């Protein structure tokens with residue numbers, strides 16, 4: 414399936430994620446900026462976290478692509494640790510804060526491997542893996558997600574990336590960490606942006622998002638009073654914001670770092686003395 418470039422209101426913007434056969438490990442420029450900005454925040458806030466997880470940029474891009482293709486549904490993604498990609502010691506050293514606890518979860522110390530899309534649905538059904546994955550065997554001990562992966566990520570379309578009660582319950586079966594990707598988009602359909610939740614939010618977007626401009630009659634450009642647009646999803650939705658968090662089943666926050674093919678964080682080295 415190929416993404417379609419969509420224009421709206423006379424304003425031409427690039428598709429958020431292009432679907433091309435050669436897209437492997439080629440990450441869109443806006444996403445590189447977003448990951449660098451996110452990593453800089455992760456470094457500044459490192460003392461608030463008990464652990465670290467490293468996600469390859471290409472894996473994040475794949476997940477965002479599936480997320481946008483699936484709007485307005487939620488999706489559930491399974492991830493394992495890539496035991497051929499241990500964290501670089503200098504990166505761990507830089508990002509481990511005062512609260513860091515070694516040995517907190519399975520897969521610790523290894524960059525995440527490829528993502529697998531496991532399920533799609535609403536917030537109630539998305540945590541349960543399809544029946545053929547569990548076959549009723551050990552369902553109790555494997556939990557509602559079937560226990561096939563170490564780490565899990567699910568999406569919150571038009572809701573903040575903060576765990577719900579169901580999320581906290583599903584996380585009790587997670588061996589590694591849980592992640593939530595929040596997406597703010599329009600037209601929102603039946604899901605208006607839901608922001609009434611408590612917790613620490615982490616924006617995933619470039620530092621400077623240009624205001625949306627709209628061409629009016631007589632060729633004049635006029636600033637629009639709408640929210641900024643990061644890009645256009647393959648579904649035609651306008652993306653206004655992304656946010657991502659990670660947490661351990663104990664409720665402890667896990668700091669996320671996005672890394673390139675050399676396991677270095679985007680934006681490395683950072684101009685921050687810590």
Ligand SMILES: [Zn+2]
Nearest residue numbers: 567576577580
């Ligand atoms: Zn959730």
